[in-house]
Amino acid sequence: MKVSPFIQNLKPYIAGKSIEEVQREYGLTEIVKLASNENALGPNPKVIEAAKKALDDIHRYPDASYITAKKIIASHFKVNTNNISLGNGSNELIDSLIRVFCEPNQDSILISQGAFVAYKVCAHVNRVHVTEVPMKTNFQVDIEGLCNALTDKHKIIFLPNPNNPTGMYISKKEIEPLINKIRGRGDVLLVIDEAYNEFVRAKDYPDSQSLFKDFKNVVVLRTFAKVHGLAGLRLGFMMADPHIVDLLERIRLPFNVSNVTASTIDVALNDRDYIKRSQEVVWQGLEYFESELQKMGLEYCPSQGNFIFFDLKRDSSLIFEALLKKGVILRPVKNYGFSTHMRMSVGTMAENKKAIETLKQVLGNT
Numbered sequence: 001m002k003v004s005p006f007i008q009n010l011k012p013y014i015a016g017k018s019i020e021e022v023q024r025e026y027g028l029t030e031i032v033k034l035a036s037n038e039n040a041l042g043p044n045p046k047v048i049e050a051a052k053k054a055l056d057d058i059h060r061y062p063d064a065s066y067i068t069a070k071k072i073i074a075s076h077f078k079v080n081t082n083n084i085s086l087g088n089g090s091n092e093l094i095d096s097l098i099r100v101f102c103e104p105n106q107d108s109i110l111i112s113q114g115a116f117v118a119y120k121v122c123a124h125v126n127r128v129h130v131t132e133v134p135m136k137t138n139f140q141v142d143i144e145g146l147c148n149a150l151t152d153k154h155k156i157i158f159l160p161n162p163n164n165p166t167g168m169y170i171s172k173k174e175i176e177p178l179i180n181k182i183r184g185r186g187d188v189l190l191v192i193d194e195a196y197n198e199f200v201r202a203k204d205y206p207d208s209q210s211l212f213k214d215f216k217n218v219v220v221l222r223t224f225a226k227v228h229g230l231a232g233l234r235l236g237f238m239m240a241d242p243h244i245v246d247l248l249e250r251i252r253l254p255f256n257v258s259n260v261t262a263s264t265i266d267v268a269l270n271d272r273d274y275i276k277r278s279q280e281v282v283w284q285g286l287e288y289f290e291s292e293l294q295k296m297g298l299e300y301c302p303s304q305g306n307f308i309f310f311d312l313k314r315d316s317s318l319i320f321e322a323l324l325k326k327g328v329i330l331r332p333v334k335n336y337g338f339s340t341h342m343r344m345s346v347g348t349m350a351e352n353k354k355a356i357e358t359l360k361q362v363l364g365n366t
């Protein structure tokens with residue numbers, strides 16, 4: 001079959017190692033996986049109940065407009081249903097935004113170096129150029145650098161806040177110059193990806209809700225994969241001006257969200273107890289990680305997410321392999337250009353302790 005060389009040269013996305021893979025490859029039974037920023041609490045039993053009920057209808061197509069789902073989200077966030085777009089994970093929305101706003105082989109997206117990798121991956125697949133602005137030395141996004149780099153070619157600026165894999169966030173004051181730069185411009189979109197919004201404790205975190213209401217070219221992305229514990233069901237949503245929502249609707253594949261997934265939105269979004277416990281597990285875990293990494297003399301970035309980014313001060317591949325052999329899966333971040341860093345998600349306290357103990361053993365032996 002003849003395929004364009006462009007497609008032939010694409011490399012498939014490499015996800016974190018799965019538990020089954022590591023069990024099989026290393027003959028282990030007990031595995032601690034802290035590699036994909038998943039929810040440490042496990043699935044929400046109320047969500048499972050809702051999903052089970054929805055199984056009775058899986059011979060039917062979902063409601064194509066997702067109006068019930070949109071109403072639940074809209075009322076929760078005090079916006080209108082025409083401000084909401086649903087995606088098969090927020091990753092789908094990232095891809096859709098690029099396809100809507102960027103002309104292939106012509107336009108570019110603008111991101112910070114070390115930003116969440118999906119923006120670059122989606123741009124590449126859609127034959128859209130990527131401009132990466134170097135970070136500051138403390139791994140903070142250089143907002144001034146982004147402002148200075150912005151040209152007519154850039155149609156979207158993606159700003160993950162807080163960022164994955166660093167966990168660093170942009171404050172209300174820091175984001176201002178960028179907002180001023182794009183104010184009133186109909187030719188460039190600022191997409192603020194808030195996958196970890198609920199874990200942020202910083203008091204000066206920007207109120208993105210008011211930003212997207214005040215600026216027609218600001219878009220906010222959220223996901224159910226993190227605080228709501230639905231990574232496997234694949235659900236994300238966008239809050240934006242109705243005009244942008246309407247454009248995305250034009251390219252959306254019909255039934256992109258399953259009816260089982262859609263059935264869980266109400267309980268997932270409104271189960272305050274599960275959300276609160278998810279936050280507490282993460283905040284306690286981060287405190288533990290920080291104090292242990294300090295004791296080990298390893299530098300880390302202060303994290304506003306459900307993971308921590310730290311410097312092993314040596315090549316991460318060997319440490320990653322040594323940890324795997326002992327049943328601990330962390331995430332090396334070489335694909336982000338960080339060859340000595342590792343990202344470790346917060347798990348249950350037992351998992352956190354196992355990860356830290358194993359890390360100590362492994363580092364002691366290298």
Ligand SMILES: *Cc1c(COP(=O)(O)O)cnc(C)c1O
Nearest residue numbers: 089090091116164195223225236
């Ligand atoms: C985890 C994550 C997402 C979520 O992606 P889904 O497709 O909704 O699972 C989005 N953005 C960032 C920065 C993330 O880390």
